[in-house]
Amino acid sequence: MQTNLADRSAATPAECAAVSASVNVFHELLVATIPTLRLRAMALTRNRADADDLVQAAVSNALAGQASFQAGTNFKAWMTRILRNRFFSNIRARRETSDLDDVPAWRLGRSGGQEESMELRELQRAMARLPAQTRMLLLMIAVEGVSYEDASAQLGLAVGTLKCRVFRARQQMRDWMMGEEIVASAPRRKRLVTTAEPSLSY
Structure with missing residues (x-):
């Protein structure tokens, strides 16, 4: 009985090779997904530095939770969920939910000046x-x-x-x-102009 348990706990060369191959595949998928993650991070943060930080955080989370990924499923969807969850976790942690609309305009990259x-x-x-x-x-x-x-x-x-x-x-x-x-204040301006007109009395 003890011998069988020992045999089961010892990894065979084939098992080691399978684990190594799995890790390599995971890393390859991760590297291939980074451009998409950057695009989505830029869409969420509208800031290049924040987008880079968000991608790095998502990659770190993915590496830490590699065991939770099921082989054969949609890796890009899995990474997108990690990125999105991390983004909204950061928002909640910083208490900035109400200020999202005040973030500076989104930039796709460096300004192209007159060429843009x-x-x-x-x-x-x-x-x-x-x-x-x-x-x-x-x-x-x-x-x-x-x-x-x-x-x-x-x-x-x-x-x-x-x-x-x-x-x-x-x-x-x-x-x-x-x-x-449609400018919501336009009707109010019209009413103000109307009321400002002098009334004619005889």
Whole structure:
């Protein structure tokens, strides 16, 4: 009985090789996913330095929790959940939830100066005005080419809900970029002008 237990506890060369191969595959998947993580981190933080910090934190969490990843499942979806959870954990820890809309405008990278087109700047400004989760969803669908079905599996939302959110986000961005945003204070200004007109009395 004791011999059998000892035999079971001792790793065979084949088992060691399998573990090593598994670790290598995990690291390869992790490296291949980093560009996507950076894009999504930039969409969430709207700041390059914060995005880099977020990616590093997500990678550290992934390495620490490597054993929880099930081989054969969607690695990118797994990493996206880690990144997103870490982002919102940071927000809660810093008590900055109410200040998300005040974060400086999102930047895709270093400014290209005169080479950067006005259309791109307008697109960036419009994208920055979207809520963080909506911005990430739009990037997944419109930029990365993720299908609605895959996005549904990653985010845990119905396909119909995702389509509705993407449609509304695109419509809102189009309105912003075309200068068709409705200014809520406009009716008040009109009323003030009306009341300011002198009344004629005879």
